[in-house]
Structure formats: C-alpha cells, structure tokens
Amino acid sequence: MITMDNIIREGHPTLRRSADLVTFPLSAEDRKIATEMMEFLSNSQDEKIAAQLNLRAGVGLAAPQIDVSKRIVALLIPGEYEDDPPELAKVMFNPKIVSHSIESACLKGGEGCLSVDREVPGFVVRHSRITVSYQDAEGVTHKARYKGYIAIVVQHEIDHLNGVMFYDHINEQAPFAVEDDVIIIE
Numbered sequence: 666m667i668t669m670d671n672i673i674r675e676g677h678p679t680l681r682r683s684a685d686l687v688t689f690p691l692s693a694e695d696r697k698i699a700t701e702m703m704e705f706l707s708n709s710q711d712e713k714i715a716a717q718l719n720l721r722a723g724v725g726l727a728a729p730q731i732d733v734s735k736r737i738v739a740l741l742i743p744g745e746y747e748d749d750p751p752e753l754a755k756v757m758f759n760p761k762i763v764s765h766s767i768e769s770a771c772l773k774g775g776e777g778c779l780s781v782d783r784e785v786p787g788f789v790v791r792h793s794r795i796t797v798s799y800q801d802a803e804g805v806t807h808k809a810r811y812k813g814y815i816a817i818v819v820q821h822e823i824d825h826l827n828g829v830m831f832y833d834h835i836n837e838q839a840p841f842a843v844e845d846d847v848i849i850i851e
C-alpha cells in the first residue's frame with residue numbers, strides 16, 4: 666500500500682520530468698499502481714486510517730508523485746456531505762486537456778501538494794472549464810468536461826504529468842493579484 670514514505674518531495678527529479686504514455690493492455694504492474702493510488706486517496710480521506718498511517722489528505726494523486734513516471738492520475742473528490750457519493754472517483758490514463766474555456770479560475774484558499782512540505786500561499790490561476798480526453802483501465806477513450814473545483818484538481822494532476830508544480834503558476838511579486846475576470850472559487 667502507498668503511504669507518505671512512497672511520496673517523493675520537491676527537489677526529486679521525477680517531479681520535473683514529463684511522464685511517459687501508458688500502453689494497453691495494461692501491465693499487471695500498471696493496474697496495481699492505479700488501484701493503490703485510488704486506495705491511498707480513500708485512506709487519506711478516512712479520519713481513522715489517515716491518523717493511523719499518518720497520511721496527509723489528498724483529492725488527487727499523479728503517478729510521478731510515487732516516483733512512477735507514467736501518465737496515470739487518480740481522482741477522489743468527495744461529495745458535499747459526509748454520506749454523499751463522491752463528486753468524482755476515477756483513474757485516468759493518458760489524460761489530455763483537449764479544449765478549455767478562455768475564462769480562468771482559482772481556488773480562494775490556494776492549493777497544496779503532497780510533494781510540497783510547505784505552505785505556498787497565492788492564487789493558482791487555471792482554466793475554469795476543461796474538456797479532458799483519457800483512457801480507462803480497458804484502454805477505452807473517453808471525453809469528459811469539468812468546471813469549478815473538479816476542473817482545478819484535474820489540472821493540478823495533469824500538471825504533475827508534465828513536471829509542473831502548482832506554485833509555478835503563482836505570481837511571486839503579487840501572489841494574490843488576479844485580473845478582474847478570474848473566477849475565485851470558495
């Protein structure tokens with residue numbers, strides 16, 4: 666199982682590499698990696714398990730974060746209330762943003778990353794709406810459109826596949842300065 670010991674931190678070269686495409690049919694290893702990534706997210710969001718395993722919570726995880734330079738991301742975005750089903754629970758292989766809104770958005774609270782052991786305050790300006798093409802575990806290609814918080818998280822994960830860290834998008838001179846047409850998501 667994946668724990669924080671398996672998550673590489675900033676400074677590790679794999680975080681700055683462009684990850685390799687996954688080929689199909691999936692190898693047993695790639696299938697196992699995908700399953701373990703999703704299991705990590707679920708564990709990290711379970712108060713008891715996270716406390717026992719000392720896990721930081723995450724709503725997404727990219728394979729490069731466990732030093733696997735492959736284009737695999739796992740997303741587990743909880744529903745609004747405790748017993749609601751997740752907003753999104755999915756592993757995407759070879760995800761690609763194929764189109765996006767002109768409009769931009771950012772999270773009011775900024776972003777965090779399991780590979781970054783420090784707070785980096787500032788608005789991370791991203792596309793407010795995206796269309797993502799990806800393959801599922803059977804290699805079937807899908808197209809999905811996301812907006813709001815989900816779109817932000819998906820972009821954070823796809824950035825990891827391209828060696829981009831969230832703070833690369835923060836304006837160092839004015840971390841909270843944004844154009845007036847940028848949507849600030851609560």
Ligand SMILES: O=CN(O)CCNC(=O)c1cccc(Cl)c1Cl
Nearest residue numbers: 723724725776777778779818821
């Ligand atoms: O790459 C994934 N992580 O580093 C997992 C930890 N970060 C988060 O869950 C997280 C927190 C806030 C905003 C965004 Cl967009 C994300 Cl993604």
Ligand code: NI
Nearest residue numbers: 777778779780
């Ligand atoms: Ni991250």
